[in-house]
Amino acid sequence: MFSTGKKIKVWKQGMITAAVFMMVYALIPVNALAQNEASLKVYQQLSDASKGKGDPALFETLNVVSRQLSWDSATNLQFKGNLRMFKMNGVSAASDKSTLFFVRQLDGKVYILSRPTETDDRYAGLEDMIQNKMVFNIESIDETVGGTNYHFARFVEKPSQAFLDKIFKISIVLMLFFVMVGMGLTLTRKDFAIVFSKPKGMLLGEILQFGVMPLIAVGLGYVMGFREHYPYIFVGMVLIAATPGGVTSNLMTHYAKGDVALSISLTSISTVLSIIFVPLLLSAYCSNIPEVIIPVNMITSTIIVLVIIPLAIGMLVRAKWENFAKKSIKVFSILGIIALLFLIIAGISSNLDKFADTERYGLVFYIMVFIFTLGGMVAGVVIPRLFGVSNFQTRAISLETGLRNSSLAMAVALLIQDSMGDFYSSLFFVSAIFGLTMYLAGL
Known part of the structure; x- marks a missing residue:
């Protein structure tokens, strides 16, 4: 039978998923639903230039033009977004010819960054x-270069990391850390020795x-x-497929009268193999x-x-x-629940005016996730x-295959999404x- 501590931990994992589901609305801005088509074209143009396509002098031209602009009629703007950088393939040294920095607003609007010499x-x-994710205070001005209109920007003050973004990341890191310590407290050498007693x-x-599972995810994508039109959704499917199983599968196996030890x-x-x-x-x-x-080093260090x-x-x-470990399981469960409550409050307060992107995540998306599970x-x-x-044993294997550690996947996703x-x-x-979805399927 499962101990009270393990049941609490499983319940907590389910609640964590629900809480983070609410948080996702805070992380996907409503303005993102109406993408700035002009900026998307500029973004693609810059991306192509970094790969050696199009005008090879584009980066240098934009960097030079940005320093020659008159900012007297510039508009002051404050918003949240990301600083990005395109660098020519095969070029290690940063220069006007090889590197271009730009600011990307959360709604997709792109500003070429004017960097002083x-x-x-x-x-x-x-x-x-x-x-x-950063908070920007910039001056912006438009200029046509080579027949294309660009938004240029320069910093009024140094950007700072978005406060809620920082809190979300710290909270999820602490939350998952406590959950994994709690999992470790329940494990013994016997749990690993079963490799030899039940090898098949x-x-x-x-x-x-x-x-x-990764092949199923790739095939569905x-x-x-999704691989062609929304590649990051495709990457998300591969991420969840590569994530190990979690405590939920253990409890579901118990209820299904399967091999809990397996x-x-x-x-x-x-979980150990996930690092690879x-x-x-x-x-x-x-x-x-x-x-x-794919930021391999960041993913590895995160795991x-x-x-x-x-x-x-x-x-x-x-x-x-x-004995201390058995008693500590409850303590770590409580710490995790406290972190969870904080996430729920922060999530609700931050997404009152947010809703899901139905264009990107329509019926086909939900069908794909359900079929995958x-x-x-x-x-x-x-x-x-x-x-x-x-x-x-098959009951255990089936549930272990379909049910993953979604909390780990969410933590990894949150920590690498900006750099990607x-x-x-x-x-x-x-x-x-x-x-x-996996909780519904597991039932």
Whole structure:
């Protein structure tokens, strides 16, 4: 039977998913629904130039023009957005010819950044600003260059990281850290030793999780057109497919009268393997998408900090002080719940005027996520049975395949989305919707 601590932890994971689902509205601005078509064309033009297409002198031309502008009639603007940088492929040194910085407003509007040649504190550490959503105070002016109208901007003051964005990230990091420490407190060596006592079930379970599920996600993304039209939704599907199972699958296996010991072991092993497979699968299936850059080092370090280290801490405490560990499970559950309540309050207060992007996330999107979840569970039944695995173990494998650690996927998505250029939080939204869908499918 499951302990009270584990049930609380599973309930907490479900509530975390629901809370983050509300948060996603705060991260996807309503203005993003009506994309600025002119800016989209400019963005694509700049992207093409960075890949050696179009005018090879475009970056240098825009950088030079931006410094020659008269700012007397400029308009002062304040907004949230992202600082981005395009760099010519194959060029390491930054110069006017090879590098162009621009500010992208949350509604998609693009401003070419005018950078002074002399030292200016407002522009110090530009590349560090790329990692986060920022608050900008700029002067803007329009100018036509080569027949194309561009919005140019210069900083009135140095941009600062958006306060709520910073709070969301810190809260999710702490929340997931506590959850993973709590998971570690429940694990023992026996959970890993089952690899040798039930090798067939373990091997098939891991192949389904890190082999079959990503293929299903990629196939659905291609067939339903998301890879071509909304590549970051496609990347989000691969991310959730590469994510290991979570505590939810263990509880569902218990209710389904499946092999709980196998389920727990699959979760433990896949969680450890995630440090390899999450960046590997994202790179394998998404790195050839032109506008997508997979930050492998950032993903790996995120998993080490948020998964491996807290899991190891929890297991170490369990091994050294078992009684203390059992009592601490409740403490970490309470800490996680406190973080959860904060997220709920912050999420509701921040998204009163927000709603989902029905153009980007229409009926086809929800159908895709549901088919992905259900398809994984069906594959988790059919394939083990073909290899002669018992019904008892098959139930565990099926649920472990279809139900993932959506909290981990959301945390990774939130931390890498700005550096990837995922301006509409598609990775985060996909993970949140999957988290809700998998609970329905698991029932």
